Every structure is written in C-alpha cells, then in structure tokens.
Amino acid sequence: MTSSPTAAPATRRTDGRTPPSTLRLTTLHARYVLIETFRVPIAVIGTIVFPAVSLLFFVVPQRAVADHPLFATQAVISVCVFAVMANALFSFGLTISENREKPWDPYLRTLPAPGLARVLAQILSTGALGIVAIVPVIVIGGLFTAAEAPPHRVVAGLIALAVSAVPFMLIGTAVGYAFPFKAAIAVIQIVMFALAFIGGLFLPPILFADWLNAISKFTPSRQAREFVIWAVSGGPLEWWVWVGILAWTVAMLVLSLVLYQRDEGKRYR
DSSP states (O other): OOOOOOOOOTTOOTTOOOOOOHHHHHHHHHHHHHHHHHTSHHHHHHHHHHHHHHHHHHTTTOHHHHTSHHHHHHHHHHHHHHHHHHHHHHHHHHHHHHHHTSTHHHHHHHSSSOHHHHHHHHHHHHHHHHHHHHHHHHHHHHHHSOOOOOHHHHHHHHHHHHHHTHHHHHHHHHHHHHSOHHHHHHHHHHHHHHHHHHTTSSSOGGGSOHHHHHHHTTSHHHHHHHHHHHHHHOSOOOHHHHHHHHHHHHHHHHHHHHHHHHHHHHHHO
C-alpha cells in the first residue's frame, strides 16, 4: 500500500491562519460522533430505556427492596453501573470494529489532526450518552423507591461512575480491535451480561454462594459497583476494589495498545 503524502506541520498553514487546537478538534469530532449516533434512534433509545425499564420492572415491584433505603440505594447504583458499562462496551467496541471495516477510517488517520482528539472525542460522546442513560434511573429511583443520598454524595457517585467506566471503555476498545463488526456484537453481548450477572448488578452479591462471591470480586463490574456504593454511601473501601480497578485499567490498556498496533500493522504495512 502506498504511503499517503506527508501532511504539512500542524503549526503552519498556507493561508496564514492559526490551525485549530486539539481541544477544538476534540469537541468538533465529539459533536459529529453524537450526530452520527442519533441518526440511529433505536441505538439511543435502547441505551436510555433499557436500564430505566430494568429498574422499573425488577426493583420497583419488589417492595422489600424498594422500601428499604439501603437496599434501594444499592439497587439504583447497580443499575447505573450497568447502564454505564453497557454504553461503554457498545460505544467503543462496535464503533471501533465498524470503523475498521470502512474506508473512511484509514482516511481520517492520514489527516494532520492528532489521534488524541479522536480518542478524547469518543470518550466525551460516550460519557454524554452515559449521563443521559443514568438520568431516568436516578429519577425513577428517587420517585418510586426509598433510595436516598445527599447531593454531595450524588456528585461523588457520578465521579466514581466516571472512574470505574474506564476499564469498560478499554475492554470495548480491545474487542473492537480484536474482532470484525458482526463478531464484536456477539462478543460484547456475552461479555456485558456475564459481567452484569457475576458482578452483582442483576442479583445482589449477598445472595451469592461463597465461591461465586469470591470470583465476583475479581470482575470489573463488581469492583465498579462497590466503588460507587462507597462513594454514595460512605464507609470503608475494601482494598480489592481500587486495586482491581487499577489492575483492569492497566491490563486492558496494554491489551488495547497491542491490538491497535497489530491492526495498524495489518492495514498500513
């Protein structure tokens, strides 16, 4: 494959105008990613509706849970974690795998815009959809359950959600670079529901057998759940929670970089 013409230095333009900054390119690219996403309404509807419906159908009718402040709060948090996890896995995994099969993606790589702008734009657009997805969950939890938390704890919980979403973004990235689009759909669905069940997002870990509870602590979904619960409700933070989040982040970052280099070698050498 012939190499693309060398792009002009980013600090120099023939018309004398200052080139756009990385921040401007990031916001511009994020805007177009969101526009492209909203062109498929069912994808957005699924992201927003499914977590809220899950809370409405599986938590609200269980009055023993919904009327208990502690249990209700943890249930709402679990659904919020699931919403963020699903959004991160699908947004990164499917977007990357689909773009790899389109001629538009190699063209974008030849442009004199930093790759950092594209990565940050994907994170911003995914984060925006994640916030939209958890808003109905919080509203339903506040109206129909006894879930409670002071405002500063809610803010802390949102920050914890953002931090704990990083491993899921990287898992989606790895899947996107490892599999073609059709295979990535199936892999992401399997990974998402497996992590949701084993991580205690659908069934509280207190009901797990001892062996399943031990396995659950090694999953990023269980670690994210406990991390957000700690941020919202307070109390001690188990060491395996933050160590696990760090370990998954580092491991999946390394794997994503390896798969990215492999993909780049296949398509550009």
